[in-house]
Amino acid sequence: MGMTITEKILARHSGSDSVKPGDLINATVDIALGNDITAPIAIDQFEKSGAKEVFDKDRVILVPDHFVPNKDIQSAMQAKMLRDFAGKHDLTHFFDAGEMGVEHALLPEKGLVLPGDLVIGADSHTCTYGGLGAFATGVGSTDLAAAMITGEVWLKVPESIKFIYNGRLPQWVEGKDLILYTIGDIGVDGALYQAMELTGPVIDTLSMAGRLTMANMAIEAGAKNGIFIPDDITEAYVSTRAQREYTFLTSDDDAVYVRTIEYDVGNIEPQIACPHLPENTKGVSEIGDITIDQVVIGSCTNGRIEDMRSAAAILKGRKVAKGTRLIVIPATPLVYRTALEEGLFEVFLDAGGILSPPTCGPCLGGHMGILAKGERAVATTNRNFVGRMGHPESEVYLANPSVAAASAILGKIGGPDQLG
Amino acid sequence: MKITGKVWKFGDDVDTDLIIPARYLNTSDPAELAKHCMEDADPTFASNVSASDIIVGGKNFGCGSSREHAPIAIKEAGVSCVIAKGFARIFYRNSFNMGLPILECPDTDLFKTGARLSVDFDTGEIILLDDDSTYSTRPIPPFMQELVSSGGLMKHIEKRMK
Numbered sequence: 001m002g003m004t005i006t007e008k009i010l011a012r013h014s015g016s017d018s019v020k021p022g023d024l025i026n027a028t029v030d031i032a033l034g035n036d037i038t039a040p041i042a043i044d045q046f047e048k049s050g051a052k053e054v055f056d057k058d059r060v061i062l063v064p065d066h067f068v069p070n071k072d073i074q075s076a077m078q079a080k081m082l083r084d085f086a087g088k089h090d091l092t093h094f095f096d097a098g099e100m101g102v103e104h105a106l107l108p109e110k111g112l113v114l115p116g117d118l119v120i121g122a123d124s125h126t127c128t129y130g131g132l133g134a135f136a137t138g139v140g141s142t143d144l145a146a147a148m149i150t151g152e153v154w155l156k157v158p159e160s161i162k163f164i165y166n167g168r169l170p171q172w173v174e175g176k177d178l179i180l181y182t183i184g185d186i187g188v189d190g191a192l193y194q195a196m197e198l199t200g201p202v203i204d205t206l207s208m209a210g211r212l213t214m215a216n217m218a219i220e221a222g223a224k225n226g227i228f229i230p231d232d233i234t235e236a237y238v239s240t241r242a243q244r245e246y247t248f249l250t251s252d253d254d255a256v257y258v259r260t261i262e263y264d265v266g267n268i269e270p271q272i273a274c275p276h277l278p279e280n281t282k283g284v285s286e287i288g289d290i291t292i293d294q295v296v297i298g299s300c301t302n303g304r305i306e307d308m309r310s311a312a313a314i315l316k317g318r319k320v321a322k323g324t325r326l327i328v329i330p331a332t333p334l335v336y337r338t339a340l341e342e343g344l345f346e347v348f349l350d351a352g353g354i355l356s357p358p359t360c361g362p363c364l365g366g367h368m369g370i371l372a373k374g375e376r377a378v379a380t381t382n383r384n385f386v387g388r389m390g391h392p393e394s395e396v397y398l399a400n401p402s403v404a405a406a407s408a409i410l411g412k413i414g415g416p417d418q419l420g
Numbered sequence: 421m422k423i424t425g426k427v428w429k430f431g432d433d434v435d436t437d438l439i440i441p442a443r444y445l446n447t448s449d450p451a452e453l454a455k456h457c458m459e460d461a462d463p464t465f466a467s468n469v470s471a472s473d474i475i476v477g478g479k480n481f482g483c484g485s486s487r488e489h490a491p492i493a494i495k496e497a498g499v500s501c502v503i504a505k506g507f508a509r510i511f512y513r514n515s516f517n518m519g520l521p522i523l524e525c526p527d528t529d530l531f532k533t534g535a536r537l538s539v540d541f542d543t544g545e546i547i548l549l550d551d552d553s554t555y556s557t558r559p560i561p562p563f564m565q566e567l568v569s570s571g572g573l574m575k576h577i578e579k580r581m582k
C-alpha cells in the first residue's frame with residue numbers, strides 16, 4: 001500500500017519500512033525547539049530527571065521570542081533560564097537579542113529545519129515547517145523535556161486529508177486567504193489529529209512564504225501537521241541555507257486519504273476571520289462597517305519580508321487613518337534589515353506607523369500593543385480567541401498583510417480595492 | 421479509582437487562552453497559574469472551584485496553544501478531571517504527559533453546571549448522580565495507560581535512563 005509524505009517521514013524516523021494511521025510510534029527527532037514560555041517548564045523537568053546532557057547540542061534549539069525584549073521581571077527570569085541552560089549545555093543554536101526572531105520565521109530562514117525532517121517544538125505553530133516538506137508538530141513542555149534527553153518523541157501516525165487548490169489566485173488573495181478560507185470551510189476542529197496535505201496547481205506556484213503561512217495555520221483547524229510536497233520552489237529556498245543533508249519525499253499515487261477536498265480559488269476574495277475563532281471567516285466585501293483602533297502586521301504567520309513588501313506597497317504615499325495605530329513587527333533580524341535596506345521603514349514611518357523589534361509581542365497579548373477594553377484590531381497573526389491581544393472584551397480580526405495595511409488607512413476593515 | 425465531583429460546564433472549542441490567558445504566562449508557578457484558571461470564560465471559577473470538581477466541555481476542548489500551563493492550571497486548581505466530547509491534540513497529550521485525567525464522552529450536553537458526577541477511571545463509566553443515569557467514555561489506548569501508570573512521561577523516561 002502506498003504512503004503519504006507524512007507517513008514516509010514518520011516511517012523513516014521510527015526505523016520501519018512503513019507505518020499506517022493509528023500506529024503509535026517512537027520516533028527520532030531532527031530538531032527539538034522551545035521558547036521562553038514553554039522551555040522553562042521543560043528545563044525544570046530536565047533538571048529534575050537528573051539528566052546530565054542534551055541528546056545533541058546542535059539539535060536542541062531555544063528561542064526566547066514571546067515576551068522579549070523582556071517585558072517585566074518575571075519574563076526576564078524566564079528568558080534568563082533559557083540563556084543559562086543554553087550556556088551550560090553549549091547549545092549551538094540559541095538566539096538572543098540581536099539574533100532573536102520569531103521562532104517559526106527564524107528557523108526556516110536559517111536553514112535549521114529542512115525537507116524530510118521530523119521536528120517537534122513546544123509551540124503549537126511548529127507546524128509551520130510543513131511548508132518545507134517536513135513533518136513538524138507542536139507538543140508540550142514535558143514532551144520537549146523528554147526529547148531534549150532522549151532525542152525521541154511518541155507519536156500517533158495521523159490520517160491524512162488531501163486538499164487540492166485549483167484555478168487562478170485573484171488579486172490580493174494569498175496563502176493567508178487560502179488557509180483562512182479552508183479553516184472557515186472545515187472548522188477549527190475540521191482536521192483534528194490529522195495531517196493536512198496541501199496540493200494542487202495553485203500550490204505548485206505558491207511562494208515559500210505563502211506555503212509557510214498556510215502550514216503555520218494548520219493547527220487552527222486542529223491538525224497535527226500541515227505539509228507540502230517539496231519541489232523546485234522548495235529547492236531554491238533551502239539549497240542556499242541548508243547546512244546538512246535533506247530529503248525530498250512525496251506521496252505515492254496509491255496513498256490513502258480519509259478525505260479529499262477540492263477548492264476553486266478563482267472566486268475567493270481576501271478573507272477576514274472575525275472574533276473569536278479563526279473559522280469565522282468572511283470575504284472582505286461582506287464585512288460591513290467595522291471601525292478599528294489598531295493594526296498589527298507581523299508574527300510567524302505573516303512577518304516575513306514578502307509580507308512587509310505587500311504591506312508597504314499599499315501604504316506607500318498614504319497615511320494611516322487618524323485614531324488608528326499601525327504596528328509593524330518584522331519577524332526576524334534579517335527581515336528587519338532587509339526591510340530597512342529596501343526603504344520599507346520609510347514607507348511605514350511616513351504612513352504614521354510604529355516599528356517594533358522582532359518579537360511575538362501583541363500576537364499573544366504579551367506586550368508592544370495590547371488592546372484596551374472594547375478595542376478592535378486587524379492583525380496578520382493567526383488567532384483571534386477571546387483576550388488573545390489584550391482585554392477579554394477586545395476583538396481581533398485576522399487578515400493578510402495587504403488587507404491589514406488597507407484597513408489601517410481606511411480606519412476600518414477593508415481591502416486594497418476600497419482605497420481611492 | 422473513583423471520584424465524585426460537581427460539574428463546571430463550558431461550551432465547544434474552549435481554547436487555551438480561555439483556560440489560562442497568555443498575559444499570565446510570565447510564570448510557570450502552578451499556584452499562580454491556578455489563580456487565573458478559566459478567567460476569561462468565567463472570572464468566578466478560580467475562587468469558587470473546590471477540590472474534586474469536574475470541568476465539562478463540548479467538542480475540541482483545549483484548542484490553540486501548546487502551553488502546558490493549561491492542564492497545570494486546571495490540575496492545580498483542584499479539578500479532578502476534564503470530560504469533553506473531544507480534545508484538541510496537544511492538550512490531550514499534555515494532559516497524559518502530566519497526569520491530568522481526561523475522558524472523552526459524547527453525552528456532555530447532559531451534564532450541567534452544578535450537577536454531580538461519579539467517575540470511575542478504571543472502567544471509564546460516568547454516573548450522573550442527579551438521576552443515576554450512566555454514560556460510557558472512550559477507552560484510553562494501552563500506551564497512554566502505560567504512561568499514566570508510570571506516573572507521566574518524565575517518570576517513564578527516568579525509568580528508561582536507569
Ligand code: SF4
Nearest residue numbers: 102299300360363364
Ligand atoms: S508570533 Fe504569535 S503565534 Fe507565532 S510563535 Fe509568536 S505568539 Fe505564537
